Amino acid sequence: MVDLLKLTEEALEVVRDIVLESIKSGWGLKPRSIGAYGDRSYTFDLVAERTIIDIITEKLKNVAIISEELGVTGSGNPDYYVLIDPVDGSRNASRGIPIYSTTLVISKTMNSRDIIVGGVIDHVSGELYIGEKDGTVIASGGEPKLTNVRSLKDSYLIVCMGSIRDERYRKWTEKIISNSGFSSFLASTALEICYVIAGRVDGYVCLGPYLRPFDFLAPVFLLKLAGGTYRILTVEGVTEEVDLSAGKNFGVIAAPNDELAIEILNLKEDP
Structure with a gap:
């Protein structure tokens, strides 16, 4: 059985390396087409999306993918639904502002109440936020640190x-x-x-x-x-x-x- 938490972590860490390299070398900064939801895509968006999809579908054979760039693809009767934002903060990334990330969700159904695993990686710092339903959350390498501010x-x-x-x-x-x-x-x-x-x-x-x-x-x-x-x-x-x-x-x-x-x-x- 596939460990969905480890799979999510692997996908996010690999995509971070690829996105950073594409931006550092310059080839990832080329503007591309408009994505499925109407936003301008860059090469790093498309590479990030393809990288995550390849890693996920290598381990999970029957999935539906919902992504900012491609829209909805994959199986019509999947075991899992995978929701991806390849690069959240693309405008920041394209302008050299160091605040952008990738997000990934794996769910049993199309409804958010059935999410099993969620993860976010900060591309610049490498900090990973990840957790599994009924489990704990890893926040930037440690435990969550919610403040007690109530006003x-x-x-x-x-x-x-x-x-x-x-x-x-x-x-x-x-x-x-x-x-x-x-x-x-x-x-x-x-x-x-x-x-x-x-x-x-x-x-x-x-x-x-x-x-x-x-x-x-x-x-x-x-x-x-x-x-x-x-x-x-x-x-x-x-x-x-x-x-x-x-x-x-x-x-x-x-x-x-x-x-x-x-x-x-x-x-x-x-x-």
Whole structure:
């Protein structure tokens, strides 16, 4: 039987080496086509995707792949569903900003409640965040270090800039930023949520529908395993689970505890 945790770790570590080499040598920085979900792809995106798919399918013969670049491919009746964001933070990587990652999820069904394994690797530092359902989380080589910050006024938050640009969420976002101790934005959702797990920040906030499942499902799965909490936001409200291949986008609030998450939610103005 295949050890899915080890397989995920292997895929993430191999893809990191290949992406870094492609960027260092320059050939990975060439712009390519538009990916399946509408974003500009670079050569390093496509190489990362192909590397992960090859490693996964060598060990798992009957899988469906859901990836940012290719869309949905593989078996129509799979044993596992594999969700991939080959490089989260491609724009950062292409401009030499050292904040980008790869995410990988393996699930028994298309529903996020059935995720078995999730992993995120920081390409620049090599830090790996990985965990298995009903197990523990390894966060950058050690245990998770969620903070005990329970009040917005004491918090250091990462806030998605799209929430400010969008008039529908601007007032809510401004309230969050005004009431927080400090806020920032790094443009790699997966790493930003992993920083909550590592205790580097106290929360991640993206209020509007700007994220696709492969952007956030791996890190929120790990956050929950580590004892933290999250809310997936839709235009209709809050949901706890999503379809891995969902064509629509979502928002996310990630926090070390319910108190902080609820305080953020409660700042929303009623229509």
